[in-house]
Amino acid sequence: MSSYEPLVREKTKARIAVYPGTFDPITMGHLDIIQRGLTLFDKIIVGIAKNPSKQPLFELEERKEMIRACFGPDEERVEVDEVSGLLVDYAYRRGAMALIRGLRAVSDFDYEFQLALMNRRIEREVETVFLMTGFRWIYISSSIIKDAARHGGDVGGLVPDHVCERLRERFMT
Numbered sequence: 001m002s003s004y005e006p007l008v009r010e011k012t013k014a015r016i017a018v019y020p021g022t023f024d025p026i027t028m029g030h031l032d033i034i035q036r037g038l039t040l041f042d043k044i045i046v047g048i049a050k051n052p053s054k055q056p057l058f059e060l061e062e063r064k065e066m067i068r069a070c071f072g073p074d075e076e077r078v079e080v081d082e083v084s085g086l087l088v089d090y091a092y093r094r095g096a097m098a099l100i101r102g103l104r105a106v107s108d109f110d111y112e113f114q115l116a117l118m119n120r121r122i123e124r125e126v127e128t129v130f131l132m133t134g135f136r137w138i139y140i141s142s143s144i145i146k147d148a149a150r151h152g153g154d155v156g157g158l159v160p161d162h163v164c165e166r167l168r169e170r171f172m173t
């Protein structure tokens with residue numbers, strides 16, 4: 001057996017990454033990260049995870065639906081799932097080699113650094129990969145979009161059209 005064989009085998013395994021977040025709701029910034037991630041990985045699992053410090057506006061099923069609606073039925077490389085328990089345990093179970101996190105500004109770094117190191121401490125086989133958000137999206141977050149929409153601001157172009165519609169419905173009632 002050649003000593004190169006394990007490396008070759010590693011290379012032929014599907015490269016799966018989990019992109020976790022609250023996605024309340026998904027924004028163009030998140031979509032930008034998913035598109036970039038698809039150039040590096042064979043499959044991305046968009047994992048809706050629980051952040052105990054957040055009280056989401058949209059139910060889990062609504063968030064899932066909104067993400068799914070961004071991709072046609074033919075886009076088999078993007079899966080949307082719910083993550084319960086530890087993120088790295090989920091990633092390991094799903095055979096993912098990496099977690100993707102988007103960075104917008106230096107202010108994201110402290111928290112992301114902490115999260116990545118803690119995740120690595122728990123599970124060494126899952127790497128964290130940081131991708132830079134496109135310049136157009138560096139100032140947006142789900143909260144700022146919800147806040148603008150709540151007060152009647154136009155968030156068109158910052159979220160997909162169907163998400164814009166959901167926000168409008170939610171804040172009209």
Ligand code: COA
Pocket residue numbers: 020021022023024027028029030033049050051052054085086087088102103104115118119133137140141142143144
């Ligand atoms: N474009 C636009 N907005 C972006 C963005 C991008 N590219 N990247 C991040 N954001 C925004 C998000 O919209 C979110 O905004 P909000 O705070 O207004 O909701 C914010 O930046 C960051 O949130 P998000 O990416 O959703 O992550 P989070 O901090 O809510 O989630 C988890 C963190 C869910 C990944 C983390 O809590 C977790 O891993 N939970 C599972 C349990 C676990 O394993 N815990 C141990 C961790 S060591």
